[in-house]
Amino acid sequence: MKTPLLDEALALDAADPLAGERSLFAIPRDTNGKEVAYFTGNSLGLMPHAARDAVKQELDDWATLAVDAHLHGANPWFAYHERFRETGARLVGARPGEVVMMNGLTANLHLMLASFYQPRGIRTKILVEDALFPSDDYAVESHLAHRGLDPREHTIRLAPRAGEDTLRTEDIVGSIERVGDTLALVMLAAVQYRTGQWFDMPAITAAGHGVGAMVGWDCAHAAGNVPLQLHDCDADFAVWCGYKYCNAGPGAIAGCFVHERHGDNPDIPRLAGWWGNDPATRFKMESGFVPRPGADGWQLSNPPILAMAPLAASLEIFDRVGMAALREKSLKLTGFLERAVLGVAPGARIITPSDPAQRGCQLSIAFGERARAVRDALQAQGVVADFREPDIVRLAPVPLYNTFADCARAAAAIAEVTGKALA
Ligand SMILES: *Cc1c(COP(=O)(O)O)cnc(C)c1O
Numbered sequence: 001m002k003t004p005l006l007d008e009a010l011a012l013d014a015a016d017p018l019a020g021e022r023s024l025f026a027i028p029r030d031t032n033g034k035e036v037a038y039f040t041g042n043s044l045g046l047m048p049h050a051a052r053d054a055v056k057q058e059l060d061d062w063a064t065l066a067v068d069a070h071l072h073g074a075n076p077w078f079a080y081h082e083r084f085r086e087t088g089a090r091l092v093g094a095r096p097g098e099v100v101m102m103n104g105l106t107a108n109l110h111l112m113l114a115s116f117y118q119p120r121g122i123r124t125k126i127l128v129e130d131a132l133f134p135s136d137d138y139a140v141e142s143h144l145a146h147r148g149l150d151p152r153e154h155t156i157r158l159a160p161r162a163g164e165d166t167l168r169t170e171d172i173v174g175s176i177e178r179v180g181d182t183l184a185l186v187m188l189a190a191v192q193y194r195t196g197q198w199f200d201m202p203a204i205t206a207a208g209h210g211v212g213a214m215v216g217w218d219c220a221h222a223a224g225n226v227p228l229q230l231h232d233c234d235a236d237f238a239v240w241c242g243y244k245y246c247n248a249g250p251g252a253i254a255g256c257f258v259h260e261r262h263g264d265n266p267d268i269p270r271l272a273g274w275w276g277n278d279p280a281t282r283f284k285m286e287s288g289f290v291p292r293p294g295a296d297g298w299q300l301s302n303p304p305i306l307a308m309a310p311l312a313a314s315l316e317i318f319d320r321v322g323m324a325a326l327r328e329k330s331l332k333l334t335g336f337l338e339r340a341v342l343g344v345a346p347g348a349r350i351i352t353p354s355d356p357a358q359r360g361c362q363l364s365i366a367f368g369e370r371a372r373a374v375r376d377a378l379q380a381q382g383v384v385a386d387f388r389e390p391d392i393v394r395l396a397p398v399p400l401y402n403t404f405a406d407c408a409r410a411a412a413a414i415a416e417v418t419g420k421a422l423a
Helices: 004-014 019-024 050-072 077-092 105-116 134-146 169-182 201-210 305-321 323-344 368-380 404-418
Strands: 099-102 125-129 155-158 183-189 214-218 237-240 254-258 363-366 386-388 392-395
Touching: 004 323, 004 404, 019 305, 050 077, 050 305, 077 099, 077 254, 077 305, 105 134, 105 183, 105 214, 105 237, 105 254, 125 134, 125 169, 134 155, 134 183, 155 169, 169 183, 169 201, 183 201, 201 214, 305 323, 323 363, 323 404, 368 386, 368 392, 368 404
Parallel strands: 125 155, 125 183, 183 214, 214 237
Antiparallel strands: 099 254, 237 254, 363 392, 386 392
């Protein structure tokens, strides 16, 4: 059905310089054979068609070259992770050598906590958010338990003020200053998974360093979504996964950032493996770990090539388009969705900050008692969204493959529940 909102959306799509990128992705179809409006790229990003060929290439090299593909494959396996040295760094605003793609997110978080959580004397505490993602919570708790420290006593948990949904920067900084020289580590999500809030990373990192603590960021919902500046914001470490906005497939290989001031310090304690050892001596099979410089020195095992191939296909797209151009479209797309949703559901409460500088593309919308009806209407109209108890619908318009028309379609489905016209 043509509506003023859809007309506007179609005009915006026609003028969108990134509109062509959508054709690089496989878009699932609904039961009527129509492409869905996919708003859950914050959970599992869509498949770049090139991922298929990238995996096939490695299977073919395995079939035809076997062990020789380590040195003579199309993308020699021996140095496979180095394919991401530049592209991985550019994705998150890091310098080459500060980023390595390896393992899963939680595994990388454990490796980083082993290195950067070093309780000494009274400096034992870890500051986190109360609404921490469970896996991060378990990781932090287990590191405290590992050092014989009671997690309840040594974890500071930040919650929003009464009646508010998100944390204020001044409150986070105030807490850091209050914990002061008992604070060993600040570990926060860069973009909060439930509210979509993007924290003020430079200010919080500076506050942590100001009291002598380390600062690490979980960028699971930030990498590939917002233009991160991990080097310039001076983070000590960061981790992220490859399957959300990074579009590298289910359970994809994850990212890890170590600031260069630590990467070249062989004295940082770490859990080591042979792939983090200097490649010149790796095959001498001698004892005595000699880390290779940079984030590469935290690698454990030889990389799972079949799992890394889709990441190469995906990062090629990010690198060609660039985070700056993606952000520019993302601001327009998310702003359009926000306006469209509020237009048809004036009573809905968007708990994501309305300030575009404090969010990426995700909008978390509290629909109150109409939440389930909205979820059902979205589903019936081929709009893929995610529902969180008690009443939150999360919609993440992703600039690489979502359209303004997708946003109009979501608004039309919501309008069926609220009975409002699409103005
Ligand atoms: C998605 C997500 C995870 C998931 O962890 P995996 O190790 O990738 O399974 C962890 N933490 C946060 C904050 C997340 O958003």
